[in-house]
Amino acid sequence: MRCPVIHVVGAGLAGLAAAVRLVGAGREIVLHEAAGQAGGRCRSYLDAQLDLVIDNGNHLLLSGNRAARDYLRRIGAETALEGPEHAELAFVDLATKERWRLCPNDGPVPWWIFVPARRVPGTRWRDYLALTRLLLPGADRALAAAVEPEGALWERLWHPFFLAALNTDPAEGSARLAGAILRETLMKGGRACRPLVAREGLSAAFVDPALRYLAAQGATIRLGHRLDGFEIEKDGVAALGFADETVRLGPNDRVVLAVPPWVAASLVPGLEVPQSFRAIVNAHFKLAPPAGTPPLQGVVNGLAEWVFAFEDRLSVTISGADRLLSVPREELAERIWADVAEVTQIAKPLPTWQIIKEKRATFAATPRENARRPGPTTRFSNAVLAGDWTATGLPATIEGAIRSGNRAAALIARPQQGNSR
Numbered sequence: 001m002r003c004p005v006i007h008v009v010g011a012g013l014a015g016l017a018a019a020v021r022l023v024g025a026g027r028e029i030v031l032h033e034a035a036g037q038a039g040g041r042c043r044s045y046l047d048a049q050l051d052l053v054i055d056n057g058n059h060l061l062l063s064g065n066r067a068a069r070d071y072l073r074r075i076g077a078e079t080a081l082e083g084p085e086h087a088e089l090a091f092v093d094l095a096t097k098e099r100w101r102l103c104p105n106d107g108p109v110p111w112w113i114f115v116p117a118r119r120v121p122g123t124r125w126r127d128y129l130a131l132t133r134l135l136l137p138g139a140d141r142a143l144a145a146a147v148e149p150e151g152a153l154w155e156r157l158w159h160p161f162f163l164a165a166l167n168t169d170p171a172e173g174s175a176r177l178a179g180a181i182l183r184e185t186l187m188k189g190g191r192a193c194r195p196l197v198a199r200e201g202l203s204a205a206f207v208d209p210a211l212r213y214l215a216a217q218g219a220t221i222r223l224g225h226r227l228d229g230f231e232i233e234k235d236g237v238a239a240l241g242f243a244d245e246t247v248r249l250g251p252n253d254r255v256v257l258a259v260p261p262w263v264a265a266s267l268v269p270g271l272e273v274p275q276s277f278r279a280i281v282n283a284h285f286k287l288a289p290p291a292g293t294p295p296l297q298g299v300v301n302g303l304a305e306w307v308f309a310f311e312d313r314l315s316v317t318i319s320g321a322d323r324l325l326s327v328p329r330e331e332l333a334e335r336i337w338a339d340v341a342e343v344t345q346i347a348k349p350l351p352t353w354q355i356i357k358e359k360r361a362t363f364a365a366t367p368r369e370n371a372r373r374p375g376p377t378t379r380f381s382n383a384v385l386a387g388d389w390t391a392t393g394l395p396a397t398i399e400g401a402i403r404s405g406n407r408a409a410a411l412i413a414r415p416q417q418g419n420s421r
């Protein structure tokens, strides 16, 4: 009798995390990915315009992202993320020209809010306490209904922080998801808030080592292999339909469906999924940053929101960027470069650039969309869901995607889950 096979469909970080966990537990895995490369929304590519390998979007992690760091350890890539030894984040306000560094202390007792040089200029220590309201239990609501969305602290810290974490205008963002972020980062102290970036690129950190690990453990990896549909029998998936073949499932075979929400909804009848999404715009400028440029700078009162300094380029992230989707790319490049030039104090004309607009970068992290996120189980006894859009308790992030993959792997490995059809 052949070994039970687990088919993982989708090789984004959720699918990769599930496959890594399962193969590590000695399970036989076949990974099916529609695209010609793995990584989904978190990958690198050679950009012809820049003649550089860049990421589809700059990704920032925090040292409190424990599942993401554990995943990197498992695939042997724990050194791929770089960041300062202590939490420290540089900010520039383009309206007032002020510059400051936010420096939360390492431990969970937040004495840094009492030290003016460590906190945001123009704020008082007691301003910071208002956010503890997000930690209270209760029905989800918009962030603006939970805390006062104004004042220096809102404008200079909470707005940029939650806009980046939720990829949704913080005023309409889910207070519950914002509270979860707060609980896992600032409430744990600076040790959980060190900003981490994959300096050699997202694929070199999260994707290529995972594929090598899976291949070494005997997993089968099928790129360019799009799942078109299921054949359903009784309460289970009986076969997977691809353009070139139909794969029949044995009684103990299982499926982890780690595809985007609209694909999952087309495969699983009656599945409720988030319906509304938000864009992210990234701008890349081919220019080595001047010595001393902070690796990451938050920008207040600019079009640019975060400026990442890599060895060979300066890259900008703008979240919740739906308003920019119809703006011509040339105009965007000019306007964003004006901000970058001021932030980095580079007096040079627009360098070679690239603009990447990810229209459906993440689901909209509003209370309404958050309530639409399904758990990992499906109506099928032999198939579970993974993805940053499932109900992870976190917004759509690498950490959420990896936790969802781990959870799917744990469920599918349990003997009572998905009993034989």
Ligand SMILES: Cc1cc2nc3c(=O)[nH]c(=O)nc-3n(C[C@H](O)[C@H](O)[C@H](O)COP(=O)(O)OP(=O)(O)OC[C@H]3O[C@@H](n4cnc5c(N)ncnc54)[C@H](O)[C@@H]3O)c2cc1C
Residues within 6 Å of the ligand: 009, 010, 011, 012, 013, 014, 015, 032, 033, 034, 035, 038, 039, 040, 041, 042, 056, 057, 058, 059, 060, 061, 225, 226, 227, 228, 258, 259, 260, 263, 280, 282, 358, 360, 361, 362, 386, 387, 388, 389, 396, 397, 398, 399, 401
């Ligand atoms: C521009 C941008 C910036 C971001 N910045 C950050 C950040 O700073 N920090 C952070 O933590 N997160 C960030 N994120 C979010 C992060 O990238 C995602 O949360 C994470 O990559 C989602 O992984 P996933 O596996 O859930 O989904 P996906 O990456 O979408 O994976 C789904 C996979 O399924 C495949 N697929 C689809 N249909 C089929 C099919 N029919 N058959 C087989 N395969 C199929 C897709 O090709 C894809 O590879 C950002 C995202 C974007 C787009």
